[in-house]
Amino acid sequence: MHIHPTKGKSYRNGKDYRCLHCGWKGDADYNGAKNIAALGLSVNQPGGPWLSCEVSSLDFVPRQLTI
Secondary structure (H helix, E strand, O other): OOOOOOOOOOOOEEEEEEEOOOEEEEEEEHHHHHHHHHHHHHHOOOOEEEEEEOOHHHHOOOOOOOO
């Protein structure tokens, strides 16, 4: 996973991305998609979401949905 550690800065130059930490070079959109996929996997695991807060029974309020 190649990310820039400073908010508001980017290693992206158009479609090109170069990680200054490890030297990886590639398509910036591909890199972004891989980062999004990694984040999605971390919250979509049978053991629980690791990048989000737990939902306790006190937070649950049943709602009726209408269409």
